[in-house]
Amino acid sequence: MAEKWRTEKKRPTIKVLPWPAVPVPTVDEVYAGVDEKRKEYSLWVEAQVRQQFNADKPESLDGIRVLDMTTSQIIGHWCSSHFSELGAEVIMVEPTGGDPLRQWAPFGREEYKFAAANGEKCSPRFLAEARNKLSITLNVETKEGQALLKSIIPQVDILIENAPPGHYDKLGIGYRQLSEINPRLVYLWVGERGQWGPLKDQPGAMDPVGQCSMGFVHGTGAPVSFGGTPTRSGWWLADQVGGTFAAMGAMAALYARERFLGKGQFVEGTAAEGVVRIIDYNWGWYGMDGSVRPRYGNWDLAINIYAVNPCADGQIMVGGGHDRLWFRIWRTVGKDRPELEQHICEDPKLRVVTDRLPHYMQVETYTTMCDWTKDKTRAECEKALQEEEVASGGVSFLDEVCEFPHYKYRGHIEICDDVNYGKVLLGASSFIGSNTPGRIKWIGRTIGQDNEDVYRRLAGLDREKLAALRKGGVI
Amino acid sequence: MTAAVSKNLKDMTFEDFCRTVFDTTKRFEKPETLKGIRAVSTTQYILGPSCASYLAELGAETIKVELPKRGEPMRHTTPFNEPFLYPLSRWMPDKGTGLGFFGANPNEYFMSLDFHKPEAIQIMKRLAAKTDVFCENYRAGTFDRWGIGYRQHAQVNPRVVYQWMGGFGGWGPGRNRASYDILGQAQGGCFSITGWHKEYGGMPSKQTIWIMDYWGGAISAFNIIACLYWRDNVSNKGNFLEYSQVHGAQRHLTDLIALYGRTGIVAQRFGNWEPLLCVHGILKCGKSSYPNSKNPQEQEVGFCFVSAYKDEDFANLCKVIGKPDLAKKYPTHADRVGADAQSAIYPELDKWAADKTKEQVWEEFKKAGLVSQPVWNSKEVSSQEHFHLRGSLAWIDDPTFGDVQTQVLPCLMSETPPRVRWTFKPVGADNEYILAKLCGFSGSRIKELEEKEIT
Numbered sequence: 001m002a003e004k005w006r007t008e009k010k011r012p013t014i015k016v017l018p019w020p021a022v023p024v025p026t027v028d029e030v031y032a033g034v035d036e037k038r039k040e041y042s043l044w045v046e047a048q049v050r051q052q053f054n055a056d057k058p059e060s061l062d063g064i065r066v067l068d069m070t071t072s073q074i075i076g077h078w079c080s081s082h083f084s085e086l087g088a089e090v091i092m093v094e095p096t097g098g099d100p101l102r103q104w105a106p107f108g109r110e111e112y113k114f115a116a117a118n119g120e121k122c123s124p125r126f127l128a129e130a131r132n133k134l135s136i137t138l139n140v141e142t143k144e145g146q147a148l149l150k151s152i153i154p155q156v157d158i159l160i161e162n163a164p165p166g167h168y169d170k171l172g173i174g175y176r177q178l179s180e181i182n183p184r185l186v187y188l189w190v191g192e193r194g195q196w197g198p199l200k201d202q203p204g205a206m207d208p209v210g211q212c213s214m215g216f217v218h219g220t221g222a223p224v225s226f227g228g229t230p231t232r233s234g235w236w237l238a239d240q241v242g243g244t245f246a247a248m249g250a251m252a253a254l255y256a257r258e259r260f261l262g263k264g265q266f267v268e269g270t271a272a273e274g275v276v277r278i279i280d281y282n283w284g285w286y287g288m289d290g291s292v293r294p295r296y297g298n299w300d301l302a303i304n305i306y307a308v309n310p311c312a313d314g315q316i317m318v319g320g321g322h323d324r325l326w327f328r329i330w331r332t333v334g335k336d337r338p339e340l341e342q343h344i345c346e347d348p349k350l351r352v353v354t355d356r357l358p359h360y361m362q363v364e365t366y367t368t369m370c371d372w373t374k375d376k377t378r379a380e381c382e383k384a385l386q387e388e389e390v391a392s393g394g395v396s397f398l399d400e401v402c403e404f405p406h407y408k409y410r411g412h413i414e415i416c417d418d419v420n421y422g423k424v425l426l427g428a429s430s431f432i433g434s435n436t437p438g439r440i441k442w443i444g445r446t447i448g449q450d451n452e453d454v455y456r457r458l459a460g461l462d463r464e465k466l467a468a469l470r471k472g473g474v475i
Numbered sequence: 476m477t478a479a480v481s482k483n484l485k486d487m488t489f490e491d492f493c494r495t496v497f498d499t500t501k502r503f504e505k506p507e508t509l510k511g512i513r514a515v516s517t518t519q520y521i522l523g524p525s526c527a528s529y530l531a532e533l534g535a536e537t538i539k540v541e542l543p544k545r546g547e548p549m550r551h552t553t554p555f556n557e558p559f560l561y562p563l564s565r566w567m568p569d570k571g572t573g574l575g576f577f578g579a580n581p582n583e584y585f586m587s588l589d590f591h592k593p594e595a596i597q598i599m600k601r602l603a604a605k606t607d608v609f610c611e612n613y614r615a616g617t618f619d620r621w622g623i624g625y626r627q628h629a630q631v632n633p634r635v636v637y638q639w640m641g642g643f644g645g646w647g648p649g650r651n652r653a654s655y656d657i658l659g660q661a662q663g664g665c666f667s668i669t670g671w672h673k674e675y676g677g678m679p680s681k682q683t684i685w686i687m688d689y690w691g692g693a694i695s696a697f698n699i700i701a702c703l704y705w706r707d708n709v710s711n712k713g714n715f716l717e718y719s720q721v722h723g724a725q726r727h728l729t730d731l732i733a734l735y736g737r738t739g740i741v742a743q744r745f746g747n748w749e750p751l752l753c754v755h756g757i758l759k760c761g762k763s764s765y766p767n768s769k770n771p772q773e774q775e776v777g778f779c780f781v782s783a784y785k786d787e788d789f790a791n792l793c794k795v796i797g798k799p800d801l802a803k804k805y806p807t808h809a810d811r812v813g814a815d816a817q818s819a820i821y822p823e824l825d826k827w828a829a830d831k832t833k834e835q836v837w838e839e840f841k842k843a844g845l846v847s848q849p850v851w852n853s854k855e856v857s858s859q860e861h862f863h864l865r866g867s868l869a870w871i872d873d874p875t876f877g878d879v880q881t882q883v884l885p886c887l888m889s890e891t892p893p894r895v896r897w898t899f900k901p902v903g904a905d906n907e908y909i910l911a912k913l914c915g916f917s918g919s920r921i922k923e924l925e926e927k928e929i930t
Contacts, residue, residue, distance in 0.1 A: 015739070016736075019736050030648050038616075041619050041645065042646040045615065045644075045646050046646040049715070060701045086701050104752060106740075107812055107813050108812035123730075124730040124731070125751065128730035128733050129729075165490075166488075169492075176485060193861065196493035198860050198861045205782070206782060206846075208757065208780045208848070209782070209848045212780045214856050215851055216682075216683060217747075219683035219684075220669070221680050227676065229778065230778050231669065231671070231680050234670070237682065240690075240727055241689075244690060244694055245885050248529065248693060252891070253508070255704045255707075259508075259707065261890060265888055265889045265891065266496055266888075268497065268886075269885060269887070273862065273867035274885050276856070276867050278525070278684055278690070279684050280577065280578055283857060283880045283881055283882050285554060286853050286880065287878070287881075292773070293554070293683075297680070306655065307657070307681075308679070315679055317655075317658050319657060353552075354556050357552070357556035358555050386652065390653065391654050393662045394661065394662075395661045396664055397664065398731050398732065398742050399739075400664075401725055401732070402736065404662065406648050406721070407722070407725065412721075425732055427725045430691075430719075431694070431716075432717045432718065433702070433716040433717070435712060435713075435715070436702060436714060438698075
């Protein structure tokens with residue numbers, strides 16, 4: 001079947017239902033049967049943070065201007081999304097043909113791209129992180145381009161770039177030169193392994209370099225004895241984690257500037273080191289006794305039970321290593337398989353939390369657990385476990401994620417009705433708050449759509465100069 | 476900076492300039508970004524603690540409040556029940572803290588408090604009145620019921636930035652559901668697109684790290700700093716922030732959500748290859764780099780990533796593996812990136828690498844000027860001078876535990892760099908310091924609280 005699908009020249013057309021295919025639950029449905037006192041707090045939070053009230057609230061970074069000069073990588077765009085969601089004016093500075101990322105659609109399929117009102121096409125990977133950003137074009141390799149950039153730098157708070165190490169410095173628009181023009185500038189370089197040090201990045205290096213170079217790929221996937229290999233994350237995980245830490249650095253620099261420093265600084269954030277920071281205890285463990293963190297498939301080295309277990313229609317996640325949840329999990333299992341509950345709960349070797357952690361104990365608990373899950377569907381497992389308030393949930397595919405009632409009710413998945421790209425379904429900003437929530441205002445611009453606006457506003461260019469720059473291939 | 480040094484900085488090579496301004500040995504000579512900001516964190520596991528610890532690494536005085544004696548649950552998790560750092564607390568010197576506690580608690584002050592006692596609630600209120608940031612991850616509404624939630628805080632301290640973090644959020648159909656990191660990964664769709672496809676014998680794979688916890692903490696910390704910025708420069712007002720972990724998980728896949736919304740396509744797993752680009756994947760190298768090692772992990776064959784999606788790079792790659800006809804068959808990226816083409820190209824690369832170690836493969840690719848990176852394990856990463864020189868990995872002389880290798884917040888900053896002063900401390904290590912400093916308690920009062928098991 002799969003072979004036929006691949007070789008088939010004519011692909012079936014898919015009829016896409018308008019989202020949401022299943023209606024969003026209403027407030028009355030959600031709180032049906034809950035007494036007033038218990039409902040009160042939930043309704044209060046809801047009133048504080050509901051996204052439909054966002055437009056009436058201020059934005060915490062209103063008035064901050066960010067130039068995002070990164071291309072071909074998601075780390076910079078991901079980083080600047082943090083600022084644009086919180087209200088900063090983020091201007092994407094693309095090369096004259098547009099960022100190459102605009103062209104990369106899954107499997108090169110044109111039909112997976114989003115067409116703008118003017119017919120220009122853009123890949124979802126780029127578009128999703130172009131939220132609330134303006135787009136201008138600039139060829140920084142030309143003398144005029146560099147002069148133009150320098151002329152707007154005094155009005156910029158944060159500049160983000162990911163050129164090869166030292167490239168902007170050589171062009172005369174690096175931190176050393178720009179900080180002389182604007183000492184309050186926060187200059188952020190982002191990349192995979194760093195712009196200095198023995199492993200300096202090579203040009204064009206992208207996410208998997210970050211994932212491979214710090215132990216993530218080695219540790220993900222099943223062990224060899226389970227038929228597994230090192231596995232990369234299906235999304236650009238390292239770039240996204242590194243981008244968040246880079247944003248934190250730039251935000252901290254901005255805060256320090258206002259609080260006491262009075263000037264900007266040079267900040268650097270990389271994908272590899274971002275994940276180095278969050279890869280649990282790997283470094284402490286190696287430093288302690290030379291242990292190398294192994295791959296452990298869908299189980300967890302440090303918590304038992306904490307895994308996704310195979311079940312009849314996919315995988316079901318069950319978690320709860322500590323006594324309170326541990327016994328509830330087995331009580332759930334025991335409801336229809338009392339012998340399994342008995343087997344685990346009567347085992348003296350499994351009484352204490354830490355005693356459950358050695359490998360052979362994990363094998364015992366998971367084989368017992370799978371004995372229970374294997375004939376049940378995800379929904380059946382989930383329902384049974386949630387009756388006992390155990391953290392559990394099925395492994396969801398993207399359609400199930402988009403139709404998840406909880407997300408829809410809370411506005412985690414939202415439709416952005418954009419002037420350029422029409423209605424686009426998106427993951428909403430994760431900055432939820434009462435006074436200054438993050439939000440999506442528009443989804444993206446076509447290449448250089450804001451040239452006129454930005455260059456007139458920030459560089460004072462007039463019609464003749466703009467035309468000349470356009471003709472000279474500078475913008 | 477003196478005039479002579481600043482002139483010098485201008486004439487240096489770029490590499491030397493970076494080494495000078497980011498010099499990790501000078502970190503402690505520079506000011507801290509969040510010096511003078513106080514954060515109170517009553518959090519467990521990873522999501523909440525990591526958020527507070529990022530603030531602590533940036534210089535905030537972060538006070539972590541745990542239950543007395545045994546502390547928070549994460550102290551009792553450690554890989555395979557092997558390594559522990561002793562002691563757990565001065566009351567339990569024969570028990571240790573597991574490595575699960577490791578990455579999420581540096582630089583914090585540790586205080587113990589039993590919230591089930593009314594005196595503890597009084598102490599909590601006094602701390603809350605003096606704090607800039609308050610992080611908690613108890614079940615939504617619990618602190619409110621106890622009289623120490625945002626509504627009560629805001630009355631005495633309207634400038635507080637109150638961050639609630641948890642699984643499904645305090646409202647909506649799933650508000651009562653419990654959550655863990657991998658539930659975020661599962662219900663955010665992250666599992667379903669990681670690992671090999673069924674056709675290749677694979678199943679969804681979890682990301683090895685507790686990513687949704689650590690990343691959720693990072694994004695919350697970013698939001699907190701932004702709110703502090705808004706408070707101090709714009710409004711003089713605090714904020715109530717809610718972070719839901721499952722929400723953060725789907726934020727990572729927003730492009731695939733857009734794709735689903737427009738075309739109905741449900742993205743699938745594609746193993747170690749890349750749907751967007753080709754060649755841009757991880758090759759299996761047939762030989763182990765350490766065939767004589769006693770560690771079975773090191774006897775495994777190696778893996779190496781290579782990227783050659785541009786036409787000239789791909790031609791170059793084909794030359795390296797001795798298959799110039801491949802370059803002729805797939806001359807443009809559009810020819811290569813389809814699933815059929817990828818399934819044809821990668822086996823050829825694997826075949827070429829079958830008699831090589833990952834280092835040999837890396838060498839060959841580097842010689843040809845291709846972007847490449849072997850898959851390193853935690854030992855190989857720990858031995859990289861690169862990460863130690865840049866300070867993202869560091870050996871520190873920890874005040875409690877001695878020599879410890881640890882990770883450091885990876886924002887390299889030239890003027891106000893983050894730093895790690897200690898990895899963590901035993902339960903209740905700073906009770907005396909915090910109670911005397913912030914509540915003005917006398918020594919005998921502090922002892923009394925300890926005897927009544929309130930702290």
